[in-house]
Amino acid sequence: MEIKDIKQQLSIGEVLSLYGLQPDKYHRVLCSFHPDKTPSLQLYPKTNTYLCFSSSCNAGIGDVIKFIQLIEKCSTHEYFTTNPATYHISTSQIFRVKPK
Numbered sequence: 001m002e003i004k005d006i007k008q009q010l011s012i013g014e015v016l017s018l019y020g021l022q023p024d025k026y027h028r029v030l031c032s033f034h035p036d037k038t039p040s041l042q043l044y045p046k047t048n049t050y051l052c053f054s055s056s057c058n059a060g061i062g063d064v065i066k067f068i069q070l071i072e073k074c075s076t077h078e079y080f081t082t083n084p085a086t087y088h089i090s091t092s093q094i095f096r097v098k099p100k
């Protein structure tokens with residue numbers, strides 16, 4: 001399992017739900033990276049990316065990999081290497097992320 005495979009198999013919505021964030025019907029959630037009262041983190045399921053509308057937020061635009069990096073505060077490689085047994089849920093299967 002490599003980063004690019006993770007990217008293909010994990011949807012942005014699934015990753016957010018792993019962190020307890022449930023997108024509303026407009027695919028928006030409260031942003032985890034700045035004080036947010038109205039959902040300003042927009043998800044784009046088609047491109048599997050997100051965008052935070054707040055100009056004072058460092059989340060900006062990104063994909064599942066960048067989201068994990070921001071929320072875990074480490075590189076994705078580092079995260080999956082130090083958590084080799086972390087299980088992630090994809091739409092059709094549960095797979096294990098193996099460190100390279």
Ligand SMILES: [Zn+2]
Pocket residue numbers: 031032033034040041052053054057058059
């Ligand atoms: Zn934000």
